[in-house]
Amino acid sequence: MYAEKIKDYTIKKDAVILAIESSCDETAASVIKGGRKILSSEIMSSCLEHVRFGGVVPEIASRAHTTAISLVVEKAIKSANITLSDIDAVAVTYGSGLLGALLVGVSYAKTLAYSLGVPLIPVSHIRGHLSAAYLENEDLKPPFISLLASGGHTAIIVVKDYDDYQILGGTLDDAVGEAFDKVARVLGLSYPGGPNVENLARQGANAVKLPKMLKGEGGYNFSYSGLKTAVINYVHGKDQKGEVVNKADVAHSFQCSALDILIEKTILATKEYGVSTVTAGGGVVANGYLRENLTCACQKAGVKLVLPPKWLCTDNAAMIGAEGYIQYQKGNFADLSLNAVARINFK
Numbered sequence: 001m002y003a004e005k006i007k008d009y010t011i012k013k014d015a016v017i018l019a020i021e022s023s024c025d026e027t028a029a030s031v032i033k034g035g036r037k038i039l040s041s042e043i044m045s046s047c048l049e050h051v052r053f054g055g056v057v058p059e060i061a062s063r064a065h066t067t068a069i070s071l072v073v074e075k076a077i078k079s080a081n082i083t084l085s086d087i088d089a090v091a092v093t094y095g096s097g098l099l100g101a102l103l104v105g106v107s108y109a110k111t112l113a114y115s116l117g118v119p120l121i122p123v124s125h126i127r128g129h130l131s132a133a134y135l136e137n138e139d140l141k142p143p144f145i146s147l148l149a150s151g152g153h154t155a156i157i158v159v160k161d162y163d164d165y166q167i168l169g170g171t172l173d174d175a176v177g178e179a180f181d182k183v184a185r186v187l188g189l190s191y192p193g194g195p196n197v198e199n200l201a202r203q204g205a206n207a208v209k210l211p212k213m214l215k216g217e218g219g220y221n222f223s224y225s226g227l228k229t230a231v232i233n234y235v236h237g238k239d240q241k242g243e244v245v246n247k248a249d250v251a252h253s254f255q256c257s258a259l260d261i262l263i264e265k266t267i268l269a270t271k272e273y274g275v276s277t278v279t280a281g282g283g284v285v286a287n288g289y290l291r292e293n294l295t296c297a298c299q300k301a302g303v304k305l306v307l308p309p310k311w312l313c314t315d316n317a318a319m320i321g322a323e324g325y326i327q328y329q330k331g332n333f334a335d336l337s338l339n340a341v342a343r344i345n346f347k
């Protein structure tokens with residue numbers, strides 16, 4: 001019956017999409033109109049519950065999603081000033097992420113789509129990060145070069161069309177956010193690592209010699225595991241000799257090495273592919289050093305930068321609504337057998 005109903009569904013240009021995100025420790029819901037207008041965006045995080053474990057504990061995250069999801073969705077509907085009957089489709093992150101965490105969002109979205117008799121749109125979390133830029137600038141149109149830098153992914157992508165991506169290169173080992181989190185741990189900083197490394201780096205200088213990152217020889221690829229190991233060895237070496245480690249300098253030097261290369265290769269891609277717009281997304285793009293230097297580099301290169309605000313770079317449901325709208329326009333709907341997937345790429 002549900003499948004029959006969806007088969008006859010007419011796609012609307014100004015569709016109101018309710019989006020749900022629960023891939024990690026944020027339970028989020030958002031209402032997006034016409035793919036670009038944020039009517040509401042609500043987030044509840046279990047982040048503080050994970051601090052004493054030094055990272056996200058999947059079971060704790062899943063339980064927190066279970067208790068938060070109804071509340072977050074209700075708040076998103078209320079603050080958007082709509083009712084359930086205004087919802088034209090339900091979009092949900094189905095991967096990548098923690099399986100148990102994803103399942104909470106997927107199950108909730110399925111039930112809601114079924115009970116409202118509206119399409120269910122499966123959304124890739126990574127694509128969501130890329131689509132956050134459409135919310136920042138309503139006039140943004142492909143082609144553009146997108147820098148994706150999150151806890152699970154690092155890549156430079158040519159977005160040729162709304163649903164046509166070419167990945168120029170990515171990390172060969174650790175993702176940049178993962179490297180931030182591991183360096184945070186070795187510096188004795190608590191979870192979440194990235195923002196804590198950034199804060200400490202503000203008090204330091206680029207004074208610690210770290211190995212050069214992959215440059216030309218790596219094409220558009222990156223490697224973070226060597227850099228991470230160099231930081232670990234430097235700190236342990238100093239400790240063993242009983243020497244004081246200037247942690248702020250280590251954080252600053254690591255941040256420069258880890259992020260300068262991302263900016264450099266993003267600008268290189270605009271030149272090689274003749275593209276005059278750059279966008280960026282993913283949690284690491286909330287980093288102030290990256291934002292400032294990417295802005296300067298784009299100005300210098302004469303390319304336009306569409307940089308979503310920090311809250312749209314870290315996990316949220318508005319970006320899932322933006323990407324959901326692209327899939328909605330293509331009629332890419334899921335049936336009720338939709339399952340959560342721990343690791344997917346751009347589909």
Ligand code: KG4
Pocket residue numbers: 024125129149150151152153176177178180181192193194195198282283284285286287288313314315
């Ligand atoms: O996009 P995101 O919220 O979740 C994933 O999809 O992975 O990204 C989380 C990652 C974490 O590794 C976190 O340490 C990093 O983004 N991150 C940062 C900053 N804020 C979050 N890294 C550096 N500086 C920040 N300010």
Ligand code: ZN
Pocket residue numbers: 125129150151282283314315
């Ligand atoms: Zn994310």
